[in-house]
Amino acid sequence: MVTTILNADLHCHSVVSDGTLTPEALAERAKAQGVELWALTDHDEVGGQHRAATAARAIGLHYLTGVEISVTFVGQTVHIVGLGFDPDNTALKAGLTQTRGGRNQRAMEMSDGLARVGIKGAYEGATQYAGNPELVSRTHFARFLVETGICRDTNEVFRKYLIEGKPGYVPHRWASLKDAVGWITDAGGAAIIAHPARYKFSTNEEFALFSEFKSHGGLGVEVVTGSHTAAEYLTYADMAIEFGLAASRGSDFHSPTESHTELGALPYLAGSLQPVWELLSHRIQAHSAPGPTSAVAH
Ligand code: AMP
Ligand code: MN
Ligand code: MN
Ligand code: MN
Secondary structure (H helix, E strand, C coil), X not given: CCCCCCCEECCECCCCCCCCCCHHHHHHXXXXXXXXXXXXXXXXXXXXXXXXXXXXXHHCCEECCEEEEEEEECCEEEEEEEECCCCCCHHHXXXXXXXHCCHHHHHHHHHHHHHHCCCCCHHHHHHHHCCCCCCCCHHHHHHHHHHXXXXXXXXXXXXXXXXXXXXXXXXXXXXXXXXXXXXXXXCCCEEEECCHHHCCCCHHHHHHHHHHHHHCCCCEEEEEECCCCHHHHHHHHHHHHHHCCEEEEECCECCCCCCCCCCCCCCCCCCCCCXXXXXXXXXXXXXXXXXXXXXXXX
């Protein structure tokens, strides 16, 4: 029987997107924090997957491939996590390349917006922080504005400069929900709605998101995530059951100094939920450390 009592952390970011640690350092940190099953889920990019899987296996961590795809749904950005797919799948990689494509132009426009309120050189500043030139994100702008003393922390940068209506915000059209779910599913993985409580949808729009996601072949929803409150764990546990979706668990860790949730430091999933790792047991890359090799076959 597969248990919900597993320290699975299936959502975090490395320098390959907007995290500050390498895939190898994240693997080490996850292991040290007691994580048993791990996935690196960089934004719109699978370039770190082989490194993460190799590092995880070498230190005794079970691994699932991961990605977090940016999607536009009824005018808002929604994140879809993919788990357990083939990272070399051609159509998935082409879809992600296309999704990353607009980021550089957007970054230049963000910089223009910031220049209009007196903040110069933000494009050059932000790209210096980007480990992957194809993945300049708002997080990199936030780090630049903190480093230059314009704001105290990244939260303040987002609030004052990077969210809708603020000078550095540039609207962007990401992948469609159907495409993102299709790329993940066709590559053998499971599509998961990331941190559902973070979106500003009406009840009807949220219902549409879950229904359409499910009709496109989506399989799960993040219930326990670093960006949900305890009350939201309950709300989305109910939603998972209502929509017949499996449940996922992940910190959304980005950095030792910026993230409020440490790798693996989350409550377990409720026993009434079906964990996504049950659906993906055949896709888990087991580690080669001595001792019991199956952390998931309790
Ligand atoms: P982008 O994909 O370039 O739009 O950047 C989105 C990223 O910004 C998210 O993945 C988070 O890492 C980060 N982010 C979004 N909102 C906030 C916030 N309020 N405070 C700190 N980081 C945020
Ligand atoms: Mn991020
Ligand atoms: Mn996200
Ligand atoms: Mn994330």
